[in-house]
Structure formats: C-alpha cells, structure tokens
Amino acid sequence: MQAEVSRIDSRDVLELRFRRVGNGPNNGGNAALALRHREDSAKTVRVTNVRLLGDQIRAELGDLALDDGTWEVLWIDRDGRHNPVATKDSGFNLAERVAYLAEPRKRELRVLRDPQGGLWLRSTSVTPYAEVAWVEVGEESVTVSGVLAYAPRSEGRTAARVVACQRQRSGVVVAEADLVDGRFSCEIPLRPIVAEHDPDRAHNEWDLWLQTNAEESGLRLGAHADDIVEKKAKVSYPDVLLRGAGDAIRIRPYYTVDDELSLLATVARDGGR
Amino acid sequence: MKISILIANAYGMGGTIRTVFNLAGGLAERHEVEIVSLVQHAEEPFFTLPDDVTLKALLPIGRMAEGREPPGWLDQWRERRTPWTVPESELRSNKFITARTEREMRDYLRRTDADVVMGTRPGINLLLAKWAPSRLLTIGQEHTHLGNHEPDLRAAIRRRYPRLDGMAVLTEADRQRYLDFLRPPPGWLATIPNALPPGDYPRSSQENPIIAAAGRIAPVKQYPKLLKAFSMVARVHPDWRLRIYAGGRGQDNLRARIARMGLGNQVTLMGRTRDLPGELAKASLLAVSSSTRGSG
Numbered sequence: 001m002q003a004e005v006s007r008i009d010s011r012d013v014l015e016l017r018f019r020r021v022g023n024g025p026n027n028g029g030n031a032a033l034a035l036r037h038r039e040d041s042a043k044t045v046r047v048t049n050v051r052l053l054g055d056q057i058r059a060e061l062g063d064l065a066l067d068d069g070t071w072e073v074l075w076i077d078r079d080g081r082h083n084p085v086a087t088k089d090s091g092f093n094l095a096e097r098v099a100y101l102a103e104p105r106k107r108e109l110r111v112l113r114d115p116q117g118g119l120w121l122r123s124t125s126v127t128p129y130a131e132v133a134w135v136e137v138g139e140e141s142v143t144v145s146g147v148l149a150y151a152p153r154s155e156g157r158t159a160a161r162v163v164a165c166q167r168q169r170s171g172v173v174v175a176e177a178d179l180v181d182g183r184f185s186c187e188i189p190l191r192p193i194v195a196e197h198d199p200d201r202a203h204n205e206w207d208l209w210l211q212t213n214a215e216e217s218g219l220r221l222g223a224h225a226d227d228i229v230e231k232k233a234k235v236s237y238p239d240v241l242l243r244g245a246g247d248a249i250r251i252r253p254y255y256t257v258d259d260e261l262s263l264l265a266t267v268a269r270d271g272g273r
Numbered sequence: 274m275k276i277s278i279l280i281a282n283a284y285g286m287g288g289t290i291r292t293v294f295n296l297a298g299g300l301a302e303r304h305e306v307e308i309v310s311l312v313q314h315a316e317e318p319f320f321t322l323p324d325d326v327t328l329k330a331l332l333p334i335g336r337m338a339e340g341r342e343p344p345g346w347l348d349q350w351r352e353r354r355t356p357w358t359v360p361e362s363e364l365r366s367n368k369f370i371t372a373r374t375e376r377e378m379r380d381y382l383r384r385t386d387a388d389v390v391m392g393t394r395p396g397i398n399l400l401l402a403k404w405a406p407s408r409l410l411t412i413g414q415e416h417t418h419l420g421n422h423e424p425d426l427r428a429a430i431r432r433r434y435p436r437l438d439g440m441a442v443l444t445e446a447d448r449q450r451y452l453d454f455l456r457p458p459p460g461w462l463a464t465i466p467n468a469l470p471p472g473d474y475p476r477s478s479q480e481n482p483i484i485a486a487a488g489r490i491a492p493v494k495q496y497p498k499l500l501k502a503f504s505m506v507a508r509v510h511p512d513w514r515l516r517i518y519a520g521g522r523g524q525d526n527l528r529a530r531i532a533r534m535g536l537g538n539q540v541t542l543m544g545r546t547r548d549l550p551g552e553l554a555k556a557s558l559l560a561v562s563s564s565t566r567g568s569g
Contacts, residue, residue: 002473004476005478086473087475088473088474088475088476089475089476089478089554090475090477090478090551090554090555092481092555093478093480093481094480094481094482094483095480095481113475113551113554115547115548115550115551117472117473117475134511134538135537135538136538226514227555228516228541228543231541233524233542233544234541234542234543234544235537235541236528236529236531236532236537236542237532237537238532238533238535238537239532252532
C-alpha cells in the first residue's frame with residue numbers, strides 16, 4: 001500500500017492520501033493502523049482513532065502515548081496482518097512545518113520517508129524555543145528574526161528581549177526585542193560583546209536566548225523546522241570586524257552542533273583585514 | 274554473456290559512477306557483469322554495488338597502496354609518463370589515466386574472460402580501441418558530449434573510435450553530432466539515456482520554495498555561476514532557498530563565497546547524502562549548472 005501524500009498537520013492528525021481505490025485501503029471503512037518502534041519491534045501501538053474518507057485516511061495521534069524514536073507506520077488488513085505502508089511523499093512541507101510550530105506542545109511528530117520508500121513517524125520530546133528565520137549581519141550588530149516555537153503566543157505586541165550569554169564566562173548582553181503575534185525581531189549590538197571579550201579563551205561563544213514575560217528562563221534561538229541537521233558545517237554567515245581599545249575582534253553568527261544560534265567572537269589574527 | 278565495464282575510479286562519488294552502477298545492476302539481471310576500476314582509493318565504493326555485480330580494481334592508490342611493495346623503477350616511470358594514446362586534454366580531465374593504469378588495463382584486456390568490454394569515458398574508450406584483443410566486443414560510452422571535447426581529443430576520437438564495435442551516447446542531439454563527425458555504419462551508434470534502477474521513487478509535491486543542485490565540487494560544476502544566478506532570484510524572492518548537495522574538497526571555499534555574497538540565509542551547502550532522490554523530492558526545482566552535461 002503506497003500513499004501519494006503523507007503528512008502530519010498541526011493538530012497531530014496523520015493524513016494519508018492514495019491515488020486510486022485499488023491502491024488504497026478500501027475495505028469498507030474499517031481502517032486500522034498501527035505503529036511499530038524501529039528499535040524495539042515489541043513496542044507496537046494500535047492507532048484507535050482512524051477515519052477512512054474515500055482514498056484518504058486521517059488518524060488522530062495527539063492522544064497516543066509514543067516513546068521518542070522512529071516508528072514504522074503499518075496498515076492492518078482484514079486478516080489482522082500488519083503491513084508496512086509505503087509513500088511517495090517526502091513528508092516535508094516548509095509552510096506546514098512553520099504552522100506546526102505555532103501550537104504549544106511537548107512532543108513533536110514528523111513523517112519521514114525512508115530511502116526504501118517506507119513511511120515512518122518520528123516522535124521527539126521538545127521544549128519551547130525560538131525558531132530563527134533570518135540572520136542579518138550589520139556593521140556593528142546582528143539582527144535575528146523568527147517565530148516562537150511550541151510556546152504560547154500572545155496577540156499583539158509583547159515585551160521581550162534577546163539575552164546573549166557568554167559561554168563559560170559571566171558576560172551577559174541584553175537587547176530589546178520586538179515580539180508581535182509570536183514573531184520576534186531583535187538587533188543585537190556587538191560593541192558590548194567586544195568589551196566583554198576574554199582574550200584568554202581562543203573562542204568566545206555567546207549563546208542567544210529570547211526572554212519574554214511568559215518565558216523568563218528564556219527560549220534558546222535555533223533553527224529546526226527546515227529538516228536540515230548539522231547546520232554548523234552547512235550554513236555560513238559573514239563575519240564583522242570590530243576594533244576596540246584592545247584587540248580587533250571578529251564576530252560571526254553560527255549554528256552549534258545542536259543547530260542552535262550563537263555568536264562566535266575571536267581575536268582577529270592579523271589584527272584586521 | 275559476461276560484460277565488463279571499465280571506469281576510471283568506481284570508488285568515488287559522481288554522476289558517471291552512479292549511472293554506471295545503475296546500468297551494471299540492470300544488465301546483471303540477464304548477464305554476468307563486472308565493474309573494473311582503473312584505481313582504488315578507498316576500501317569500499319561510495320555507492321552501493323548492485324546485486325550480482327562484482328567489482329575489481331586494477332591499481333590501489335593512496336592509503337589503499339600502503340603496506341604494499343613500492344612500485345619498481347619501471348612502474349614509477351610509467352606513473353610519471355603519459356600514455357601517448359590519450360591526448361593531453363583528456364589526461365588533464367582525469368588523473369587516473371596514466372601509463373601505469375594503461376599497462377594494467379592492457380594486462381587485464383589480455384587475460385579477461387569477458388565477452389563484452391565497455392569504456393565509460395573518452396580516455397578509456399581510446400585505450401580500448403587501441404588495446405582490446407579482437408575476440409572482445411568493445412563498446413564506448415560517452416557521458417558528456419562531443420561539443421565538450423577539445424580539438425586534440427576530437428582528433429583522437431575521429432582516428433580511433435571507428436575501431437570500437439559500437440558506441441552509446443546520452444542524447445539524440447549528441448548522437449546526431451557523432452553521426453556527422455564519424456559517419457559510422459548503421460547501428461554502430463545508439464542513444465542510451467542514463468539509467469535508473471526500477472523502484473518507487475519519491476515525487477516532489479512542488480510545494481516548497483526550494484531549488485536543489487547536486488554534484489561534486491569541481492570547476493566543471495560551475496557552482497559560483499549558480500550562486501550568482503541565484504543571488505538575483507534571492508533578492509526578489511527572499512523565501513526561496515538553494516540547497517547544494519556537494520561534498521569533497523572545495524567546500525570551505527564555497528561556504529566562504531556563500532557568506533561573502535550575503536546568501537547565508539538562503540543557500541545551504543548540504544554535503545553528501547545517501548538518499549539524493551529523497552532530498553531532491555523536497556525541492557521544487559532542480560538546477561544543473563555543470564558545463565559538461567551529456568545533454569549539452
């Protein structure tokens with residue numbers, strides 16, 4: 001059985017669409033699905049809330065208890081046999097991913113197509129964060145913008161700030177952020193980061209957090225919605241050189257090994273460009 | 274029938290290697306198929322060898338040659354010497370064709386029990402035309418196009434290719450160019466597009482504002498030109514992204530260029546992937562900036 005479309009919507013409904021009746025699960029409306037954990041096949045969870053609408057299946061997964069990990073999607077036929085569901089769909093739609101971020105949640109579900117064509121579901125425990133959409137490097141500042149992810153969103157303008165924390169040191173730089181309907185934008189000044197630079201550390205990393213009144217502990221800035229992992233080696237931003245009273249400091253935004261956004265400050269080796 | 278396919282380096286990552294593996298897999302359903310790599314630089318090939326296809330290498334190089342007896346003075350001389358059968362421009366294009374690999378290939382052709390031997394690039398085709406014993410059926414494959422070859426290579430092709438028993442090109446347009454160029458007998462020249470193994474491939478829903486490009490980092494792929502072209506699109510359509518699936522040396526330079534051009538938000542250097550069809554299906558457009566595609 002091969003789906004033409006396989007998606008998860010923002011209410012955690014798995015939607016499968018098939019090309020023809022003969023291709024689909026047309027067994028009189030008694031659609032049945034199960035999920036089998038890829039690492040532990042003994043863990044099989046039957047999906048109870050499944051609706052068959054013509055050549056479309058809609059399975060509500062929101063209330064299903066699922067461990068973290070990757071699950072194989074199975075179709076249960078009339079004889080009770082569990083058959084893997086295949087798909088032609090990559091399962092990736094950028095606009096749907098961004099819409100998925102808008103709901104507060106503790107678990108993220110994504111559909112995947114394995115290289116052999118099997119339909120998988122990945123369940124991941126998540127905490128709210130700030131999804132970065134754009135980074136702009138200016139002459140003396142870095143501007144970041146994006147949306148709140150998996151956190152409650154307030155209508156209208158809300159007080160917020162981006163806090164840059166110097167890793168393994170005590171430096172903190174705070175910049176007021178614009179937060180409207182869950183969308184944020186903030187220009188982070190770089191002069192205070194130059195002033196706090198510790199030349200005893202070869203690399204001064206500054207981790208970025210978005211603080212709101214509702215999220216005082218801060219939401220880590222990162223980019224996870226676009227399906228690109230290990231951005232550290234894949235995404236590159238320009239650097240900016242700032243001269244202070246001491247050394248000239250080169251600063252550039254970068255993604256960490258966890259795809260979170262930080263600033264890297266280093267002493268310019270040649271003292272300048 | 275036993276078919277042997279000769280390729281410069283079957284252990285690397287590239288379009289010709291992938292399509293040769295695909296073709297070998299298809300032929301293996303009805304024939305005995307062997308891929309023969311002139312050199313071997315890695316333990317295992319990057320691409321998965323198709324079922325029922327064997328792979329052998331004629332000459333280990335780099336770390337694969339470590340621990341072996343060093344080549345004697347004659348082989349060292351051969352490694353430095355260029356084979357006179359292959360013109361200079363082709364030798365510049367492929368560093369694995371040397372007098373040493375020519376010698377290994379000659380030895381292989383002398384002792385192979387294959388019925389058919391196929392070459393997969395001009396240098397190998399020329400060596401096949403020169404050294405294959407008459408008991409072997411020889412087929413030359415072209416993975417770029419005639420218009421891409423420099424005058425010295427075209428002259429060698431005109432002189433030596435007629436000694437091959439047949440030839441395959443990728444497109445009808447290139448077949449017409451070769452017909453005009455070589456005036457071969459009927460049936461000698463065939464158009465065989467790049468093969469894909471049977472299977473269910475993912476399909477792009479064309480919903481994502483993503484352009485994909487894929488291929489090794491090399492001047493011939495013209496990624497700087499692609500970036501320049503995309504930068505014009507990027508200004509007008511900031512929601513569009515370019516994902517380049519490319520690995521190997523040169524990544525740092527390309528990444529630095531992306532940053533310098535201010536395209537860091539929109540261009541991602543994705544590295545290599547083992548599921549290229551799956552990644553391409555996430556995009557809506559495929560950009561091919563290579564200067565030597567078989568389609569010309």
